[in-house]
Amino acid sequence: MEAKRFPYQLIKTDTPPFWMRPLIPVLILLTTFLITAGLILTARANPFQAYYYFLISPLSSQVSFLEVLVKSTPLMLTGVAVTFAFATGYYNIGAEGQLYAGAIAAAWLGIVLGGVPAIFAIPLMIIGGFLAGMVWALIPALLKVRLAVDEVVTTLLMNSIMAYIVSAILNGPWRDPNSGWPQSPEIAENTMFFKLIPRSRLHFGFIVGLAAIAVLWFILTQTSFGLKMRAVGLGKPAAQFAGINVGTTTLIAALISGGIAGIAGVSEVAGIQFHLIGDLSAGYGYTGVIIATLGSLNAIGVFVASLFFGLIDTGAQTVSRALGVPVYLGEVTQAVMLLVALGMYLLQRYRIVRRA
Amino acid sequence: MEVFLVNLIAATFRVSTPIVLAAIGETYSERAGILNLGIEGIMYFGAFVGFLVADKSGSLWLGLFIAVLSGIVFGLLMGFFTVTLGVNQHVSGLGITLLLTGLTLFTFRLFYGGRSTPPSIPSFQTLNVLPENPILGPILSQYWLTYVTFLVIVPLAWWVLYRTNFGLKIRSVGENPEAVDAAGISVPAVRYATLAIGGGLMAAGGAFLSLFQLGAFTHGIISGRGWVAIAIVIFGNWHPVRVMLGGLIFGGTFALQLRLQAMGLQLPVPYETFLALPYVVTIIALVIAGRNASYPAALLKPYRRE
Incomplete structure (x- = not known):
């Protein structure tokens, strides 16, 4: 039986x-x-109390709600940056280093462009940060496309190298002569991102982040290049067979990815810190990988995930202050x-x- | 000059130990087809939990044991994602690293608060072999785990991978899992086993830093050593002895940088140049090795029986 x-x-x-x-x-x-x-x-x-402070309390006042948007700004940008690369099957784990490359450019331009009207200075800073992030992304991308060197390893190593470059700059030429702190001189007032809402920390970078989301949506879904990117991401041999130049597509996607990560650095320097500092990024480049993945590599998903992670970052501070739970x-x-x-x-x- | 060289060689072995341990661990799992990017986090957590247990129990040995155990557990967790669920290895590995980094910082804050000086404990001492000899004395004055790494773990990895039935299974799973499955061998079992061994070795590498070399835990204790280990595995073409050589080259550059700094020379370039040098050397080495790299054929590919 x-x-x-x-x-x-x-x-x-x-x-x-x-x-x-x-x-x-x-x-x-x-x-x-x-x-x-x-x-x-x-x-x-108490977990219930903690979750209240974590998830509800930041949304219950205007100040902390705007703070959620402030925190989600760099995450939107790194999330979009990582999505460009991952959607093309290029595993750029180097957004962290590329962010700092953009930040260095912004800190420099923020001083050089002192006398230039904001309407020119700010776009120039964004372009400068994009180019800097792109240059930092170029080395691993070329190594991948030309010599088939694994990009995961090289982008990770480039992050470590960038951390030392930032440290060398801040302990060398840009060390504050008055205080001796390892931070660059303050950027000129006309190069600071304007506030979207007076007396809050919410700045123009948030609009830049939204624009990045829109660009991601447009390129991925409305252009033939986006189609090529996704085809390469789904399978290189098949894409090759369909007549797509896999190398060029990968290279361009990798460079866009690095450039947008660079803009995240600009946004943090020009919108929040006004200096280049060693811990400008709280691992935003790596969080970008999580956001791209949770957002299923599409624009709307990345947008929702960034907002939610902004809430978590804000909430973690609230819980830490209210209940003494470590902010980590x-x-x-x-x-x-x-x-x-x-x-x-x-x-x-x-x-x-x-x-x- | 002679003293400089002797000290440099001695430091090279010491500095290479954690990298070689982790890289050998990574070699096992990559040979079976799994790239474990959890390495950085497993080293970090190993360094911390080893320190925490040693500090609270007073036993360095218990600390090391628990660290290795934690590495095994998180190696198996990596297996759950990449072997059982078959999800993207890059993302799950990075996820484990981020989890363990956060978990370490969270727990550190719980136990030690926000103090500015790192807590410290009396660490393992070096073994003094031939203390009278001016050349061999300093070179052989190493921690026992350094001896174990170079004299046991590396040769053993070679022996296991190339001379045992288990090693044959590992290499076959990494090259042609379908054939292995057809031969009646469990692909998941082999992959889980290599991830467990690998995780244990990675955590031991992390604990080497906190329990042997420093006797302390600092936030930047690993600072990218796991990523370097991953690069060295490629550089070493997934062969334990060559991986060890890669680790020694990295250790040598790093030790040179330490020596130069310790000598207090006024250098025309910032000292960070030397800190970054090993990473640059590793990338260049990858480019050179890249032409001849023979990746395990099934690396990054989840295996499903259809």
């Missing part, structure tokens, strides 16, 4: 069941917060969310059915 079997089984499917699509983000959130609740408990705080809870939550989202692929690939 056949043993009684479990009446349900998992079978493979290509498309997730329709009712699961809206459910997946909810499941990702719930699972993430279930996991991080453990950490909050180790910090001897934010970083942990973001990483856990990425891993949980990756894990949810399992749910998307299988469905539960009743045995016949």
